[in-house]
């Protein structure tokens with residue numbers, strides 16, 4: 001195989017994969033050897049090897065074969081000689097002596113940390129104070145796994161979800177836990193905005209090498225709200241290099257965003273693909289049980305703080321039912337309620353809650369209608385809307401109908417008789433039966449549970 005042949009193969013790949021893909025994935029490849037039907041290709045890091053193998057492997061092999069070589073298999077090896085700059089950054093001995101020692105990059109490391117690039121950790125955001133329920137159990141388990149330290153199993157851990165669902169809380173909890181378990185570990189938590197700010201500052205002050213060295217010398221890097229760097233070209237570029245350097249050194253990265261990597265607009269494709277390479281976990285909107293759990297935990301704390309204050313039964317259930325927006329609002333409501341009750345020296349009752357939280361409750365009032373739910377569920381299961389309220393009892397229709405009943409109960413404030421009337425004049429006991437049936441089924445049927453959650457989101461979107 002001559003260099004010319006490899007050159008031609010690369011030219012063909014350029015045409016086939018387009019400029020961007022070519023520059024990111026193909027250009028850095030080096031054909032090191034071709035013998036015994038195996039093409040050995042050198043790549044700068046293992047991530048790249050995996051990606052190229054999965055996405056372009058077949059194309060490369062077939063182009064090599066077309067050019068007259070007999071290639072059965074491609075093997076990717078991380079090249080021993082790293083690019084000059086990367087080697088310099090990865091090897092402390094070869095580093096230009098940094099102005100600030102690397103450990104100043106870490107959170108919670110005493111007074112020398114005055115100018116840390118990291119954000120301070122909130123002492124309340126620990127695993128102990130995080131209430132686990134169905135919607136967040138996977139995110140919680142993955143965060144726990146990362147917090148145990150040890151060998152990196154997935155990189156990055158990518159947490160995403162809507163506003164106030166606990167992403168920041170989990171990231172801080174990881175940092176706290178790591179500091180306890182491995183006090184020497186260099187854990188850096190910051191928002192993507194702070195990352196950009198530090199980067200721009202380093203550029204301005206001509207300290208870019210310090211910046212690079214600092215970020216590449218951490219053991220765990222956590223970047224919150226990464227969607228912020230979308231559309232900010234040089235920050236994205238720097239983030240990409242930082243990310244790669246850390247992954248190559250098997251350092252853990254944890255990222256959060258308000259949506260899945262593939263859905264972040266104006267984020268470079270190569271960054272999206274890197275973000276998708278580890279474990280991508282969705283924090284689902286809270287369900288009633290989780291909201292109640294969070295309220296109970298918080299209320300317990302307040303009971304100690306406001307000793308003697310009475311909390312009437314049913315108040316927490318009422319709040320969990322009515323405030324469905326996000327946990328931050330839920331917490332805010334409870335805080336206000338306890339503060340108000342303690343000021344006026346009254347028991348916290350439903351009436352007091354309704355008075356004191358009127359604005360929040362009004363804002364959280366669901367405007368979801370029974371008709372809307374019926375329509376969305378019918379669309380989802382591809383059945384006719386008329387069948388939703390009609391008499392047919394075949395399972396393909398009856399089950400979606402029961403799901404719609406279930407959602408009506410939980411997403412509107414309508415009573416069972418009223419729901420019954422809107423389902424073709426059914427009796428309220430039929431509605432109750434339908435709701436119970438779905439509750440029973442979803443406990444053992446994960447597909448059904450997922451459908452319910454998805455529909456809930458579609459409906460409340």
Ligand SMILES: Nc1ncnc2c1ncn2[C@@H]1O[C@H](COP(=O)(O)OP(=O)(O)OP(=O)(O)O)[C@@H](O)[C@H]1O
Nearest residue numbers: 129130131162163164165166167168169294327328
């Ligand atoms: N499962 C939970 N248990 C206890 N508290 C929670 C839970 N989920 C969220 N919270 C609390 O809700 C508030 C908002 O959470 P957090 O700041 O982590 O949200 P976020 O997902 O990062 O939101 P944003 O997108 O606004 O950054 C915090 O006070 C947090 O402690």
